[in-house]
Amino acid sequence: MALPIEDLPAWVRLNDVSFDNVEVTDTKDKGYGVLSRKDLTAPEGTVETLQLLAVPYDLILNSFAVEEHAKEDREFKQLLDAVGHHTVLVPTVWTEDERPLLRGTSLEVAVGAKLRALDNEFGMIRDASSTIPSWNDLLWESGTVSFNDWIHLDALYRSRCLELPKSGESMVPCIDMINHSSNPTAYYDQNSKDEAVLLLRPGLTISTGEEVTISYGDTKSAAEMLFSYGFIDPESTSESLVLPLSPFPDDPLAKAKLVAFGKAPKVHVARETGGTIRWESSFAYLQCVNEEDGLDFRVLQDNEGGQQLRVFWQDEDVTDRISEFHKLAQTHPVPEILRLRVVVSVQENLESHLEQLKSELPPHDPSMVREECLKHGLLLRQIETSLLEDAIQALDQEKNSLLEAENVVAYLGSMETSNLDLVGEEASNEADDFS
Numbered sequence: 001m002a003l004p005i006e007d008l009p010a011w012v013r014l015n016d017v018s019f020d021n022v023e024v025t026d027t028k029d030k031g032y033g034v035l036s037r038k039d040l041t042a043p044e045g046t047v048e049t050l051q052l053l054a055v056p057y058d059l060i061l062n063s064f065a066v067e068e069h070a071k072e073d074r075e076f077k078q079l080l081d082a083v084g085h086h087t088v089l090v091p092t093v094w095t096e097d098e099r100p101l102l103r104g105t106s107l108e109v110a111v112g113a114k115l116r117a118l119d120n121e122f123g124m125i126r127d128a129s130s131t132i133p134s135w136n137d138l139l140w141e142s143g144t145v146s147f148n149d150w151i152h153l154d155a156l157y158r159s160r161c162l163e164l165p166k167s168g169e170s171m172v173p174c175i176d177m178i179n180h181s182s183n184p185t186a187y188y189d190q191n192s193k194d195e196a197v198l199l200l201r202p203g204l205t206i207s208t209g210e211e212v213t214i215s216y217g218d219t220k221s222a223a224e225m226l227f228s229y230g231f232i233d234p235e236s237t238s239e240s241l242v243l244p245l246s247p248f249p250d251d252p253l254a255k256a257k258l259v260a261f262g263k264a265p266k267v268h269v270a271r272e273t274g275g276t277i278r279w280e281s282s283f284a285y286l287q288c289v290n291e292e293d294g295l296d297f298r299v300l301q302d303n304e305g306g307q308q309l310r311v312f313w314q315d316e317d318v319t320d321r322i323s324e325f326h327k328l329a330q331t332h333p334v335p336e337i338l339r340l341r342v343v344v345s346v347q348e349n350l351e352s353h354l355e356q357l358k359s360e361l362p363p364h365d366p367s368m369v370r371e372e373c374l375k376h377g378l379l380l381r382q383i384e385t386s387l388l389e390d391a392i393q394a395l396d397q398e399k400n401s402l403l404e405a406e407n408v409v410a411y412l413g414s415m416e417t418s419n420l421d422l423v424g425e426e427a428s429n430e431a432d433d434f435s
């Protein structure tokens with residue numbers, strides 16, 4: 001907040017925010033946080049919970065409130081100043097010296113894409129506001145508001161917004177001072193007056209001076225935490241990552257597949273409780289099929305005279321179910337062969353990311369890299385390296401057992417007789433030919 005923290009109590013009184021037995025303090029390592037002022041216990045098994053904070057509805061900033069505020073003549077810079085310039089070290093604000101720490105991680109592509117999206121947004125706002133005098137001055141003439149301000153505003157928004165049950169994605173002053181823990185003591189909600197409230201978790205006790213914490217999402221991966229909040233919780237047990245996929249460069253259907261799929265192709269990898277690796281990618285199946293398997297693209301005329309790209313699988317129009325292609329692919333004439341191609345292709349993709357993760361980081365001047373960026377960048381690399389190594393091993397096991405499957409052996413045998421080039425090759429090479 002632009003207000004000095006000492007002025008917070010007066011602001012709180014003026015705005016009818018209620019702090020019940022808690023206070024804001026500087027936590028030193030996580031910025032500001034909220035501490036308990038006395039020992040508190042919330043009764044277990046009752047709906048009655050212990051309220052720690054209540055913020056009136058009219059202080060909640062959501063899209064509806066923004067529309068209302070936009071009716072007044074407020075300048076963008078004032079909003080930026082009001083939100084404050086506390087640095088949230090999400091990777092979009094990392095410098096050119098810091099960003100190479102993400103090379104090979106799942107955030108490398110994501111951060112580049114986010115910066116491009118922010119650049120587009122900022123360009124759109126500048127264009128749309130060029131004829132509005134005060135905005136023209138801020139965004140064009142004086143250049144008071146820069147692209148960097150837009151990046152910082154996005155970082156502040158993402159790191160502070162809450163998902164309220166009734167008001168949706170919202171900024172809530174004071175509740176946005178609560179830090180994260182994977183063993184949280186509190187949670188937020190909205191009461192019958194639509195106030196945003198912070199409540200002690202039922203059955204929990206916190207002692208005087210203990211920090212009140214919430215969970216920013218226990219299923220969020222290390223990459224998601226770093227991307228949205230600028231830190232990784234070392235206590236988190238959720239291990240997952242999402243990597244980009246691309247069609248094979250020599251695939252004549254590559255462009256049609258991308259257009260029909262309609263979103264960025266990805267592979268999701270996660271470690272389940274118990275350690276088993278799970279991965280999924282609908283696009284990996286689409287990537288690995290062609291016309292001989294029963295895939296077809298047709299351009300159809302619609303009622304309005306326009307043209308539509310439709311996808312056919314085994315002669316059925318599956319355009320509207322393309323995001324479920326991994327399920328549709330089960331009707332492949334030899335599903336195990338398709339699975340083998342997909343497994344090999346995903347394995348190769350993960351291996352190339354792992355290779356980059358394990359390669360030396362480009363030399364950098366340590367004085368140009370902030371300690372927190374180095375700490376979280378290295379932690380992300382370590383978490384994703386371990387997950388990728390285990391996923392590659394799991395894929396390798398699956399590949400080997402598929403190569404022994406009856407259908408696969410028979411299919412590969414028939415291929416060998418019909419294609420003398422393959423005769424004499426090792427089974428592992430044959431698998432590579434299916435990638």
Ligand SMILES: C[S@@+](CC[C@H](N)C(=O)[O-])C[C@H]1O[C@@H](n2cnc3c(N)ncnc32)[C@H](O)[C@@H]1O
Pocket residue numbers: 029030031032033086088089159160176177178179180181228229230231233
């Ligand atoms: C909603 S704000 C919480 C209040 C914030 N500490 C402040 O000074 O205003 C979220 C930001 O607090 C910091 N933070 C919250 N929990 C943290 C944690 N467990 N470890 C490190 N930083 C944390 C991160 O910078 C995060 O982006």
